[in-house]
Amino acid sequence: MKHLARYVPILDWGRGYSRETLTNDLVAAAIVTVMLIPQNLAYAMLAGLPPQVGLYASTIPIIAYALFGTSRTLAVGPVAVISLMTLTAASSVAAPGSAEYIAAALVLALLSGLILLLMGILKLGFLANLLSHPVVSGFITASGIIIATSQLKGIFGIPAAGEAIPELASTLFANLRHTNLPTLLIGIVSIAFLFWTRKGLKPVLTATGLQPRAADLIAKAGPIAVVAAATLAVVLLDLEERGVKVVGDIPQSLPPFTSPAFDADLWRQLAIPALILSIIGFVESVSVAQTLAAKRRQRIDPDQELIGLGAANIAASLSGGYPVTGGFARSVVNFDAGARTPAAGAFTAVGIAVAALFLTPLLRSLPIATLSATIIVAVLSLIDLRTPRMIWRYSRADFAAMAVTIATTLLVGVEPGVIAGVALSLALYLWRAARPHAAIVGRVPETGHFRNVKRHKVITDPNILTIRIDESLTYLNARWLEEFVSEAVAEHPRARHLVLMCSAVNSIDASALESLEAINHRLLDAGVRLHLSEVKGPVMDRLERSSFLSDLGGQVFLSQDQAFGYLTSGTDEGEPAQSNDLWMARGLI
Amino acid sequence: MKHLARYVPILDWGRGYSRETLTNDLVAAAIVTVMLIPQNLAYAMLAGLPPQVGLYASTIPIIAYALFGTSRTLAVGPVAVISLMTLTAASSVAAPGSAEYIAAALVLALLSGLILLLMGILKLGFLANLLSHPVVSGFITASGIIIATSQLKGIFGIPAAGEAIPELASTLFANLRHTNLPTLLIGIVSIAFLFWTRKGLKPVLTATGLQPRAADLIAKAGPIAVVAAATLAVVLLDLEERGVKVVGDIPQSLPPFTSPAFDADLWRQLAIPALILSIIGFVESVSVAQTLAAKRRQRIDPDQELIGLGAANIAASLSGGYPVTGGFARSVVNFDAGARTPAAGAFTAVGIAVAALFLTPLLRSLPIATLSATIIVAVLSLIDLRTPRMIWRYSRADFAAMAVTIATTLLVGVEPGVIAGVALSLALYLWRAARPHAAIVGRVPETGHFRNVKRHKVITDPNILTIRIDESLTYLNARWLEEFVSEAVAEHPRARHLVLMCSAVNSIDASALESLEAINHRLLDAGVRLHLSEVKGPVMDRLERSSFLSDLGGQVFLSQDQAFGYLTSGTDEGEPAQSNDLWMARGLI
Structure with a gap:
C-alpha cells in the first residue's frame, strides 16, 4: 500500500x-x-x-x-x-x-x-x-x-x-x-x-x-x-x-x-x-x-x-x-x-x-x-x-x-x-570542466600541511613535484591532466618524483584511469616516478580492480606529509616499498 | 618572433x-x-x-x-x-x-x-x-x-x-x-x-x-x-x-x-x-x-x-x-x-x-x-x-x-x-553530476572536525542540521541541492538552522545561486534559517556581487566549528551577527 x-x-x-x-x-x-x-x-x-x-x-x-x-x-x-x-x-x-x-x-x-x-x-x-x-x-x-x-x-x-x-x-x-x-x-x-x-x-x-x-x-x-x-x-x-x-x-x-x-x-x-x-x-x-x-x-x-x-x-x-x-x-x-x-x-x-x-x-x-x-x-x-x-x-x-x-x-x-x-x-560547462582546479604545492614550514607554491611560502624539493588535484578525474578533464602533468614536468627538469595529491578526488573514471596509466608510462620513459597520496577509500577500492597500482612507477602514500618525508629522505633509491601494505595500514581497505 | x-x-x-x-x-x-x-x-x-x-x-x-x-x-x-x-x-x-x-x-x-x-x-x-x-x-x-x-x-x-x-x-x-x-x-x-x-x-x-x-x-x-x-x-x-x-x-x-x-x-x-x-x-x-x-x-x-x-x-x-x-x-x-x-x-x-x-x-x-x-x-x-x-x-x-x-x-x-x-x-556523466557527494555531518567529540553522521560517532543538535557539500555547485546539480535540502529538512522537523558546509565548493554558478536563493526563501517560509560555513575566497567574492548574502536568513561562518558553537550557544535568538564582518575577519575578502 x-x-x-x-x-x-x-x-x-x-x-x-x-x-x-x-x-x-x-x-x-x-x-x-x-x-x-x-x-x-x-x-x-x-x-x-x-x-x-x-x-x-x-x-x-x-x-x-x-x-x-x-x-x-x-x-x-x-x-x-x-x-x-x-x-x-x-x-x-x-x-x-x-x-x-x-x-x-x-x-x-x-x-x-x-x-x-x-x-x-x-x-x-x-x-x-x-x-x-x-x-x-x-x-x-x-x-x-x-x-x-x-x-x-x-x-x-x-x-x-x-x-x-x-x-x-x-x-x-x-x-x-x-x-x-x-x-x-x-x-x-x-x-x-x-x-x-x-x-x-x-x-x-x-x-x-x-x-x-x-x-x-x-x-x-x-x-x-x-x-x-x-x-x-x-x-x-x-x-x-x-x-x-x-x-x-x-x-x-x-x-x-x-x-x-x-x-x-x-x-x-x-x-x-x-x-x-x-x-x-x-x-x-x-x-x-x-x-x-x-x-x-x-x-x-x-x-x-x-x-x-x-x-x-x-x-x-x-x-x-x-x-x-x-x-x-x-x-x-x-x-x-x-x-x-x-x-x-x-x-x-x-x-x-x-x-x-x-x-x-x-x-x-x-x-x-x-x-x-x-x-x-x-x-x-x-x-x-x-x-x-x-x-x-x-x-x-x-x-x-x-x-x-x-x-x-x-x-x-x-x-x-x-x-x-x-x-x-x-559547451561552457565542458570548457570549465576541462580546466579543473589544480596546484603545485609545497610544505608549509613546521607543519604537515601542503599549500599552493604560488600563494604561500612553502618548502619544496627540486627532486619532487607535488600536484594537488581539486576535482574528481573524469573523461572531461583526463586530457587536461595529461597536459598539466607534462607541462609541469617539462618546467621542472630536475624532478625525479611526481606526487599526485588526491585528497579532493571523489572518483576516477575509465578515461582518467587510462590517462593516469599513460602519464605513469610517459614519466617512466622520462625517468620520473609517479606517486599518489591521500587517495580516498572508494577510489582506492576501484583502482585495485585495475592493473594501474601494479604498473605504478612509484607508490601510494597515506598522506602527503608521509610522501614528502619518504621521498626527501632518499630511501627511494632502492625498490619502492609495497604500496598496498602502506595503504592497508591506513585501515581503510 | x-x-x-x-x-x-x-x-x-x-x-x-x-x-x-x-x-x-x-x-x-x-x-x-x-x-x-x-x-x-x-x-x-x-x-x-x-x-x-x-x-x-x-x-x-x-x-x-x-x-x-x-x-x-x-x-x-x-x-x-x-x-x-x-x-x-x-x-x-x-x-x-x-x-x-x-x-x-x-x-x-x-x-x-x-x-x-x-x-x-x-x-x-x-x-x-x-x-x-x-x-x-x-x-x-x-x-x-x-x-x-x-x-x-x-x-x-x-x-x-x-x-x-x-x-x-x-x-x-x-x-x-x-x-x-x-x-x-x-x-x-x-x-x-x-x-x-x-x-x-x-x-x-x-x-x-x-x-x-x-x-x-x-x-x-x-x-x-x-x-x-x-x-x-x-x-x-x-x-x-x-x-x-x-x-x-x-x-x-x-x-x-x-x-x-x-x-x-x-x-x-x-x-x-x-x-x-x-x-x-x-x-x-x-x-x-x-x-x-x-x-x-x-x-x-x-x-x-x-x-x-x-x-x-x-x-x-x-x-x-x-x-x-x-x-x-x-x-x-x-x-x-x-x-x-x-x-x-x-x-x-x-x-x-x-x-x-x-x-x-x-x-x-x-x-x-x-x-x-x-x-x-x-x-x-x-x-x-x-x-x-x-x-x-x-x-x-x-x-x-x-x-x-x-x-x-x-x-x-x-x-x-x-x-x-x-x-x-x-548522459551517464550528467546523471552522476546530478547526484554529487554530500553528507549530513556532526562534530567529532572533543575536536573541531565534522564527519558524516552515518559513518562516525558524532555530536549533533536537533536544532541544527549541517550538510557538507563535496562538489562545486552548478546548474547540473542545483536541482539536486534543492531536493536534498528539502528532504533533509522534512526529515528533521525540529531543525531551526541549516548550515551548508562549503569547504569543497570551488564555484557556484548562476543556476546554483538561484537555487540557494530559493532554498533560503523556502526555509524562511518554513521557519528555518540558512547559514553557510567555510566558503572559499573566490566563491565568497562572487556571492558578494549578488543579493544572496543580504537576503540570507542566517550568516556566513568562517569555520564549521564556529558555526556549530555559535548556533548551539543560543545567541542566535536575536538578530544575526553581521555575516560579512565575521567573514572579513578571516582576512580573505
Missing part, C-alpha cells in the same frame, strides 16, 4: 480527507474557476486553437494530475509559454484553425505526455538539468516578448503572423493602417482595467472594509469582470457591426473524447518540438510545485511529477485539449485561496466543465481584443529585465548563455532559442 | 637545425617512405579511392603539418579508421570510383581541414573531451572489425559492400561461391608473410649478425618485399589471365593541384561526417603525438595541433588527396628510425612524390589481394579485446558506453556508433 501510494499519491492524501479540508478545497476551486475561464479562452487563442479547447484542457488533465502528481496545490492547465510553443510546433505541420491543426495539437499533447511518462518511469528527470536557470529565465522573457508582440494584432484588430520578432513586427507594421478604432479602444481599456484590477482594486476593496485576504481574492476575479463588461459593450453598442471581432459561437459541450492520429510522419515531425515543450513545461512546473510545497514543509518527487504531468498531457490528448503543465499564476491563486489537496483541482475541473456546458453562449460576443489584453497583461509579468542584470554582475558565462537564448528566441524562434541556450551552457 | 614561433613552430626547431639532425631525419625518412608506399595504396583502396590518391595524401599534407604542427615526430597521412570513415561519408553522396566520389573526398578533406583550423583558432580542442576513452577504444576496435571483414572481399576476389557488419557479412557470404582460387592463395600467403615480417623476421635478421635496431627497421620494410614478390608472381605466372585482380595503371604524376567543389548542398551533407571524422582523427593524433613527445620530454600543444592537422587536411584537399591525420604505426616507425624534426616528414613527402612520379608503373600488376592483406594485418592490431575486459572490471558505466559504441558501430555504422557512444557517455 505504501509502495503503491508513492506512484498513486491520492491513496496517501485521500485517506485523511475531512470536512474541513473539503470546505477549503471547494472555496479555492470556485475562485480558481472564475479566474481561469477568460485565461483558458485566451491561451487557446494564443495557441491558434478554438477557445473551447482551452476550457477542455483545464478539465480532465487536472483530474489526471490529481491522481498521479505529488504537489498538493499545483494547478495544471494551459499556460502562456507552452501555448506559444504549441503554436510554433503545430504551425509547422498545418494552418492554424484547420482541422489538421487541431489534430496536430492533440498529437503534440500525446507525444508530450508519452515523453514525460517515459522520463518519469526511466527516472530521466535529471535531463531537465540541461536547462540552466539563465537559459530558462531568458527563454521565458523572450517568449513573453514574442507573445505580447503577437497579441498586438488582437488589440489593433489587424492580422499578423510569424514565429519571431522580425517577421511579427514587420507584418504588424505593414497592417497598421488597417487598424480598427473601436477594437483598439476596447483593447486599451481592457488592458488598463486589467492592470488596475491587479494593483488598484485591492486597496479600494480593503477601504470598503473587506479583509485584505478576501479583497485579494476578489481582485483575482477582475478578469471575469473585464470580460463581462467588454461583452456587454459589444452587444449594447452593436460593435460587431463596426468591425470588432468577437469569439463567436462556441459549442456547448463537455470535453469530448478524442483520439490523436497515429501518423508516423506527423509523429516524427512533432517529436523534437514535443520533447522541448515537455522539458520546458516540466522545469517550470517543478519549480512552482517546489516553491509551494516548501511553504508547508511538504515535498514533491520530481520523477513522480514527470508521471503526473505525463498523465495530464495524455488526458489532454484524449479529451480535446492541447499540451498543459503546472502554471505559476493559477497555482499561486489556488494555494492562496486555501487549497489543501489535489481535490481542489478536481473541483475546479468540474467548475470549468460546467462553464463549457452552460456558459459558452454568454461568451459569443466577447471581443478578441479583450482576450488579447488578458494575454498581454498576463505575459508582461513573464518579462524579467532584472535577472539579466543580476546575472551579468554575477557571472559573464551565465550571462552569455542567457543572452544567446534571448537573442535566438526573439530573432529565430522558440525551439532554436532553447537549443542554442542548452548547447552554449553545455 | 617568439610569439610567431608558437603558431609556426618551424621557426623554433628550424634555427637549431644541424648536419647531425639532417642525417637522422634523412635515414628516418627513407625507412618511412619504403614502409608507407604499400600502406598508402592500400588505405586509398579501403577509402574507395584510386591508389595514387593515397600517395598524394602522403606528400603535401605532411609538409603542411611540418610547418604548423607541434609534434617533432608525428607522421601525418592516410590511416585506416579515417579511410573507413571517408568511405562511409563519400558513399552517402556518390558511387565509389566515380568522379563525384573523388570530388566528395576532396570536399571532405577541405571541410575537415576548415573544422580543425576553426577549432584550433577558437581553442575548442576541449570539445574532443566528449570522446571518452571507452568510446574511442570501442569505436576503433569496431572499425577494425568492419575493415578486416570488408577486406575479405579482396582476399576472396569477390564483391561485397555495406557500412556495417550484417550487410557486409551477408554480401560476402552470398558471393563466396565466386571465390577466385589464385586470388585466395595470394591473399593467404600475403597475410602469412606479412605476419611473419612482424614477428619472425627480426630474430632471423638478428641471427645473421645485424644489430637489433637495424634488424627491427629492416623488418618494418617487410610489406614492400611482399608487394614486390606478389607483383612478380602475377607477372611471371600470368595470374591476371586466371582472374586475379590487379591495381592496374596508375598515372605517373606528382600530386596534382585540385580545387574542391564549392557546392552548398554537398557541404551540408558532408558537414556532420566531416566533424566526426575530424574529432576522431584529432583525438587519435594527439594521443600518438603526446606519447612520442613524452619519450623525449617534449611537449605538444593540442590547440596548435588542431591548426597543424587542419593545415594538413586543407593541403590534402588542394593536392588530390583525402582526409589525413597523425597515424600511430607510421609515427612510431618515424620515431624509432631516429627522426628528430618535422624535416624528416618533409623528406618522406619528397620520397613518396618521387615514388608517385617514377615507381607507379612497377605497381601495375600488384594484386588487390595483397593490398587487402596489408590492410587486414594492419587493422588486426586495432582490434583490442583486452580493454573491454579491463573496463568491465573497472567501471560498469564506462563499459556500457563502450559496449553501445561497439554494438552500434558494428550493427548500424561508424557515424551512428560514435554519436551513440558520445551521447551515452554524456
